[in-house]
Amino acid sequence: MNNNLVDICVNLTDKVFSGKEDTIINEANKKNVTKMVLVGNDLSSSKKCQRLAKQYNFVSTVGYHPHNAKEWKEDSYAKLQKLIEFENVRAVGECGLDFNRNFSPPEIQHEVFAKHIDLAKESGLPLFVHERDAFHQMHKIISENIKDCKKVLVHCFTGTKNALEDYLSLGVYIGLTGWICDDRRGKHLRDFINIIPDDRLLIETDSPYLSPYISSKESNITSEMKYLNKPAYLTEIAKTLAKHRNQSYDHICDITYKNYINFFGTDK
Numbered sequence: 001m002n003n004n005l006v007d008i009c010v011n012l013t014d015k016v017f018s019g020k021e022d023t024i025i026n027e028a029n030k031k032n033v034t035k036m037v038l039v040g041n042d043l044s045s046s047k048k049c050q051r052l053a054k055q056y057n058f059v060s061t062v063g064y065h066p067h068n069a070k071e072w073k074e075d076s077y078a079k080l081q082k083l084i085e086f087e088n089v090r091a092v093g094e095c096g097l098d099f100n101r102n103f104s105p106p107e108i109q110h111e112v113f114a115k116h117i118d119l120a121k122e123s124g125l126p127l128f129v130h131e132r133d134a135f136h137q138m139h140k141i142i143s144e145n146i147k148d149c150k151k152v153l154v155h156c157f158t159g160t161k162n163a164l165e166d167y168l169s170l171g172v173y174i175g176l177t178g179w180i181c182d183d184r185r186g187k188h189l190r191d192f193i194n195i196i197p198d199d200r201l202l203i204e205t206d207s208p209y210l211s212p213y214i215s216s217k218e219s220n221i222t223s224e225m226k227y228l229n230k231p232a233y234l235t236e237i238a239k240t241l242a243k244h245r246n247q248s249y250d251h252i253c254d255i256t257y258k259n260y261i262n263f264f265g266t267d268k
């Protein structure tokens with residue numbers, strides 16, 4: 001057992017991290033956040049994630065975030081197919097449905113998500129799913145497809161206890177972010193995150209978004225820490241999880257590390 005952590009959702013290609021990748025990764029290493037999954041959200045970020053993952057010895061995903069579904073083109077499927085030939089590309093996504101702000105029209109989101117499911121089935125790679133305000137549709141789609149998909153992760157879960165139970169009954173993995181540390185938006189989650197079985201839990205910062213310090217009243221928390229999330233802050237999420245699951249910090253590190261290996265099929 002060690003107390004190393006894996007951040008399974010880092011948007012390292014976001015412009016706020018541009019040119020600062022070394023610093024961000026060093027800061028994370030100092031906090032024992034030793035591995036990261038670099039998550040693609042369109043074609044160019046997916047390509048960049050794959051390159052950065054190679055450079056830093058991490059793994060990456062490739063796909064179109066539902067916000068970017070409208071950017072999907074006729075040749076996008078073939079381009080993603082090419083990218084997944086790289087050995088460090090370990091999941092298809094993030095992809096899914098986000099009806100919170102509908103940056104892409106819902107029907108296009110559905111079409112593009114279906115393409116990602118096809119790609120996951122064809123490649124045998126796990127599916128990295130984003131769902132916001134689309135639980136019922138998402139639950140139905142996963143239940144219809146899960147037997148042909150290798151593994152499915154619902155990342156950044158922020159829903160209700162019933163939704164969590166329904167997802168878990170499908171056998172998916174659940175990713176939790178700094179949302180659980182947010183007194184305004186994430187408090188409800190703390191009452192039931194203990195129902196996630198040890199072998200289904202993953203943790204993630206989704207940095208640079210969703211800082212775990214957003215609602216902190218501690219005097220040592222700067223406004224930069226509240227609004228610019230980093231992989232180093234994963235420790236805060238692990239601490240909050242340990243507290244509300246009534247488990248030790250080391251146990252959270254241990255199970256989430258093992259789940260990373262099982263889900264992404266790598267110990268890189």
Ligand SMILES: [Zn+2]
Pocket residue numbers: 094130131155156
């Ligand atoms: Zn997401």
